[in-house]
Amino acid sequence: MTHPIPPRRPLTLRDVSEAAGVSEMTVSRVLRGRGDVSAATRERVLETARRLGYVPNKIAGALASSRVNLVAVVIPSMSNMVFPGVMGGISETLETTALQPVVGVTDYKPEKEEKVLYEMLSWRPSGVIIAGLEHSDAARAMLAHAGAPVVEIMDTDGDPIDCAVGISHRRAGRIMADAIVDAGYRRIGFLGTAMGMDHRARKRFEGFVEALAKRGLELADQEFYAGGSGLAKGRELTQTLLARAPDLDFLYYSNDVIGAGGMLYCLEQGYDIPGKLGLAGFNGVEMLQGLPRRLATINSERIEIGRKAAELVLARATEGGEALASETIRLTPKLERGDTMRATG
């Protein structure tokens, strides 16, 4: 089924200028809401612009003013694990400002990160918010030359290029390990991603294993996977691991979604949770509210990270903030015990 449509050329300032009988400059002033125009002229111009359906050309405006009200947000994935939270915090903070977030996704691939960064920086954004502290040399070079504030988010275990907001994932791993051991669990299994390019998952794992070691323990068993997370994946991993190591008394998952899948599996199998078997994930994902039990987890403070990152960009991208020093904000990973972990042994 087809139907014709008349093509039209977008209007220019000049069209409005001629229709309203004032200079282009005056139209420009009115549309940018500058105060130095008489009320009568303003009214007439606004009316004309609306009537014609004029939409300003930001490309020309940006080139002339060398101001672009975009903030590049570069993240590894849009999965509902982290993206909605971080993005929510950013949007909320920028909502009432002139700045607008624009998102690029890297799929945890350094080469894609480079490509996405290159594309986004070529639009000369007013700021860059990018996940993680690990970037290729080329990416770091681009960021250093961006001519705009750069905020690396999620992680604080490393050296930022400019600003950073996040939590220590090593510490998050340690906190969970300590809580598990304090609760009296001893035969601990790990289930999670293969962690190839997921540096934060790796750091949590390292912190976890290290803290166990300090308490004289080591992982009893582990099961890795590659590819996307999902409840089904969590079930599968859990079944495999428990079949191999039935004497485990705690399962530590690298994220809440596979943890939740594991929880559903264990409940169906009739395991005594948290009495004989404890479970924990990582992230504090809202989406999972409403499952039969609340999974123990560590809140990764995604919304707050988004908010703070946007604030740092905002301050530096706004009139007078150009010279602000770089800054690193460390938030505190917080244990949420839920219903799948005892409080004490």
Add this chain to the structure above:
Amino acid sequence: MTHPIPPRRPLTLRDVSEAAGVSEMTVSRVLRGRGDVSAATRERVLETARRLGYVPNKIAGALASSRVNLVAVVIPSMSNMVFPGVMGGISETLETTALQPVVGVTDYKPEKEEKVLYEMLSWRPSGVIIAGLEHSDAARAMLAHAGAPVVEIMDTDGDPIDCAVGISHRRAGRIMADAIVDAGYRRIGFLGTAMGMDHRARKRFEGFVEALAKRGLELADQEFYAGGSGLAKGRELTQTLLARAPDLDFLYYSNDVIGAGGMLYCLEQGYDIPGKLGLAGFNGVEMLQGLPRRLATINSERIEIGRKAAELVLARATEGGEALASETIRLTPKLERGDTMRATG
């Protein structure tokens, strides 16, 4: 904790031109991959650009060429109900092309849709993909003047401005109603959003009620809610409705997430599903794979909608496609019976 960073001005074509000892024009040609440059010159320019860390200024490029490789994608929400699927289809299709999707969110608010559209169109995108067929007059005017192909997605019950790809939500409602009645259920309850500005949810509801009427039935009871969907919300609605109308034998939810919450609640309460009580949602959300039962649903073909929409834009935004006629693509909503609905009475 603070640490200083040296600010740098972004490089221009001229910097590369001087460093490489050729004209700006030649550098421009090389960087745009045009063939009419000698291999030696090309090599030298490429080397220089890389060494300096040059990132082209697309703003200037776009202004000069009046070509912008962006596709505006305007959707009501980033919830994991529809966004990831649609976006996946779009990204996948545009991945290998010069076009890049940029997302704007309307929160189901007409005034926000206008604002987002205005912002996005002011960047003169090569195409617009926008959810729904219902828009304010102002929004419709902007779209008609966009000077770029417009594809309205998700819904085909109405008149598109240019192109459209989607399913008939009325038909989806009818299909579900027929399947439920055919399976022998008779006391049917509806649980869903208040549907203020969610036109597609409203159309499904209308189709559903209409099809029931044709079979001589009407809704036995219903429960509406406002605000975000979540498993917990589904539990709550279900509890309320079943307390009020314990004799219901089917619960039709306006989306899969609240449906899944309801399912968890009903299983815990020991209802015989699908024997004595049937359940169904809408969307076909992958995320829910791995729950104790597969919820009956209607697949809304989100990925395919994304793909087709991107293809329509691509064809029209590419050399020679400017004059292509408008086109409407109707996909077929497909029933997925899952484990929560009998096949026959």
Add this chain to the structure above:
DNA sequence: TTGAAAGCGCTAACAA
């Protein structure tokens, strides 16, 4: 194959 000139649509800076 390379370069020079003009201009994309707007805004900064200055003039009236």
Add this chain to the structure above:
DNA sequence: TTGTTAGCGCTTTCAA
């Protein structure tokens, strides 16, 4: 309060 001029960093077009 309003208008004029120049130019943002590129690409198009035309000339060499």
